[in-house]
Amino acid sequence: MANTRTAPSGTPTNVTQKHNQGGIGESTLRPDGTLKVTGEFAYSSDMWHEDMLWGQTLRSPVAHAEIESIDISEALAMPGVYSVLTYADLPAAMKNYGLEIQDTPVLANGRVRHHGEPIALVAADHPETARRAAAKIKIDFKELPVVTDEASALAEDAILIHEGRDDHHAGHVPHQNIVHRQPIVRGNAAEAAKKADVIVSGEYTFGMQDQAFLGPESGLAVPGEDGGVDLYVATQWLHSDLKQIAPVLGLPEEKVRMTLSGVGGAFGGREDISMQIHACLLALATNKPVKMVYNRFESFFGHVHRHPAKLWYEHGATKDGKITHMKCRIVLDGGAYASASPAVVGNASSLSVGPYVIDDVDIEAIALYTNNPPCGAMRGFGAVQACFAYEAQMDKLAAKLGMDPVEFRQLNAMEQGTVMPTGQVVDSPAPVAELLRRVKERPLPPERQWETAGEGADVRALPGGLSNTTHGEGVVRGVGYAVGIKNVGFSEGFDDYSTARVRLEVINGEPVAMVHTAMAEVGQGGVTVHAQIARTELGVTQVTIHPADTQVGSAGSTSASRQTYMTGGAVKNTCEAVREALLEMGRRKNGSYHPAWAHAELLLEGGKVVTDGGEVLADIADILEDEAIDLELEFRHRPTVPFDLVTGQGDGHVQYTFAAHRAVVEVDTELGLVKVVELATAQDVGKALNMLSVVGQIQGGTTQGLGVAVMEEIIVDPRTAKVRNPSFTDYLIPTILDTPTIPVDVLELADPNAPYGLRGLGEAPTLSSTPAVLAAIRQATGLELNKTPIRPEALTGTL
């Protein structure tokens, strides 16, 4: 059967396939799990090609400067160097790229706008030669003043980071150093404030978090005989890369063939282009395969980070605990290039109210252009920063009212039917109060767990851990709660589709399904779930997952908690069409032998066609014989619309997802060190396709939220806009000793709009984990703590 992009005629029967072995709902194991644990998995940095060269980037040592001259002669003269490229060597008219706004130069054009911006490329026969050659490129910079915050960005005489903007946000922003601005106004916050018996406000600061994936950016570009290029790379969205790569290479998209190679984590940090274009340019310039691998230092400059933010919030409430209104202003630092900033603004504003019913709101979110490192996608995407602030506000309100913080939240919790500030009705389960109830009712972990039967203290259970800083002195326990709301899928009218190709054929007498998508497996478990879906929908045991590449349609991004919903949905959708085609083939071949072919609901089970009564009609293998059914179909979620630029109204989101946390911490109040003892979580996932993966995602997201609560921050010098800690020596991420017990309570309340009723889940736990830890530390110390991550200095008055 030929490939087709349109669904076959006839509506697929609305049959629910029964349980099939290894199908959805089972905790089948990851196909790459053992390889990864034993160190045998091939990551993108492990690739090798005969005669390959090594690419090296030369990056700007300063944040903002004009480039007065570049002298590559000495680098080029080095033995072993094959090519040195600068802006002048770019082959096409298109010299920029970008996810939404193409404002990022492939190589700097006369000006650098942030520390670490790429200026030149070197290809050499040894990585060390390439590094040394890059160091020999001489550049004269004329440094410019740096724009580093709202005041310097929006000053009347501020240097414009991008002059002559013509992007689609340029016309509506109040200042050209604002990437995008999204107000949301609903009800009348000023009027509603008059009904408030108490009003609380606060200014909150969220630090710059790094995705800190363990496998740095890397890939291999191999020039093709047709003048095109084959690119093997670790990314989050092959087709989005392709759209940005091909134009700057001056090649049609079909001449840039991309294959996903082993991805060592992503968390949003691989949504933007890193070394993809650079490696292709060098490969095409030298006509040799070129490999590029960033080290950790370069990786900190090679991808965008989570937007640092300043957030101002005001809430009011009546004496009986009902929230009257909310006003907020969120300023996100987008850094030098747009990346995903506009979409992050949309999320931050539309989710700024949190999972609460507040009818009267006045919201504004903006993202700035500055000379700080570019910021974009990271797990939680704008909702994280807001959650940190509104949850602090909830605790302040509860305290001022003398109410229990959980009961106060439950009293104001959103539920199915609640209207969002954007006017969108939450039309599927929103069990916010229930999630809070579940984490609250869990028994607290025992106190003073560091006390041992012998004389000494078990320092592993204490703040400071192995560093042996306390044996219990100064240690105070705190407990804090938080809950958050995140959207799933791409919002605001984006045509967010996924494609899946499924081929069913007989191999060695067995029916085998092959699932082919361009989905980037970045650790989320899509490769596991796709096989489960195919088994459930096609009743086969054997499923092959084809490598992800651009020979099949786009799978969209592995981000926004969307991949199981979207590409999982696409696999389900295509499998259903394949099943219909198989049954049609069965009716054609065998229909006359049994009346059930015409009348009964037919299912595929254990390699056979059966009636819903369980009677076997035929083996799948016997129906197919030597034919194959091979379909490629697109799958879409329900449409969304952009938020109105003045009122912020619009059904902008696809689905909402919720998680709650209770954090239990021990704080060494004298040294300002924190041990998180437990982070109990409850989350609604709609339907757990693979509980093992679900729990893993929730625990991982929770830990990433803990990281930005107590240690993770990229520190940028406000005087120079230079990054001060681009290494794992000084950018700390949690070790296993920093990771608490994370009991997970999973709810499965189906969303009728989603495949299998599932709810995207990867991001929500990252939201509430951070404010829960902060709330617990506040309870232990009595301090206000308006900035995350917490530094020991903030807890000890030694800033």
Next chain:
Amino acid sequence: MDFLRPASWEEALAAKAEYPTAVPIAGGTDIMVEINFDHRRPEYLLDLNRIELLREWEVGEEVTKLGASVPYTQIMENLRGTLPGLALASHTVASPQIRNRGGVGGNLGCASPAGDSHPALLAAGAEVEVESVRGSRLIPIDEFYTGVKRNALAADELIKTIHIKNATGPQQYSKVGTRNAMVIAVCGFGLALHPETRTVRTGIASAAPTPIRAKAAEEFLNAALEEGGFWDNGKVITPSIAKQFGDLASGACNPIDDVRGTAKYRRHAVGILARRQLVWTWEQYRGTNGRSFEGAA
């Protein structure tokens, strides 16, 4: 970059004499990071891993002779009784993998103010045996650190053995980092009680350009213990003595503000650690009558 691989100590000394700029490498846990970051481009690397004697130790009557390359893991596992402070400090070094490679010789060679073994060596009392083709000498630990990442070695000398006084009383080591494991010191503090001489010694890491002792704090405590007859009567240390000891330790610091912490915090934290360690060691001294000195942590 040339890689020199001497098969014996004599060959190593000859190589170092011939190539004085050669950077010795054993575990490589500092050097390789510096090379990776391009902070250092040595002309020659002098690999000491083939030299067996550097991985040996010998516990004597009064002194333990510790080979420069004995990995931290070995110190933790085998020398907890005689060198409790150093064993505790070893336990705080990085990760198990790095503790299997790194040793005290590298810490001394790099002489970073943040090195974990320095406070323990300063507090215990130690001498560094260095050697060159010209001969060998013992450098007292108090004279070893000469500046930021600088030590008293001559260009042709290599660190061979560290002579550390065996504990005759309780010892402690703590460091502050913003993570509960695998963290570089924001600041560190070590304390050793020496009942045989009725003295105490201290060591501070990462709160001054070099590792230092808190001498005023030591002198104060020596006097206070003597005056109160504490060594004999084994009374509980009064809070005011502990506080003043902490304040004087804090005052010994000369820290900087950097990306890991503020100077103010470092001073504050060293004071807290000193106070706590005095209580821990003294309680242990009282409780055991000086029989067991393993770090209680």
